[in-house]
Amino acid sequence: MIVRASLEDTSGDRCVDLIEGEAGWAWVECRRDPEDGHGWRRLHPPRGGFADRTTAERDAGGVVGWMGAPDS
Template identity: 70%
Template sequence: MKAVVVVSLEDAGGDRCVDLIREGAAWFWVECRRDPEDAHGWRRLHPPRGAFPDRAGALADARADVGWLSEAPG
């Protein structure tokens, strides 16, 4: 099954996001950034992390690792 970004949570400045990804029954997350002066768009900062059994597990792990994410709704 193809990986699908289910939700993308952006920081207040709009230059960082965390994507929650579902692939089959597993959930992953990845932090991304974009530079306003670069037309490329979003770039991943690392490979997707996880293989969590549910969305809540992926989000909890992301919140523990990404400081600004604790302020974002999810």
């Protein structure tokens, strides 16, 4: 699996990674706490099985509140 894009919120504390792998595209929301120095942590397992990046990003936008729905 390869992260093809990482979309950050305006605070820089949350992101959604768009991942491409053998089973198609997936996404996962991550957060970071600057005070602990760990870096990014996944909030859940990747949600996948999408045919393309656009579909994965659209699904993430419908689930992740700070993203909103991306343009069609």
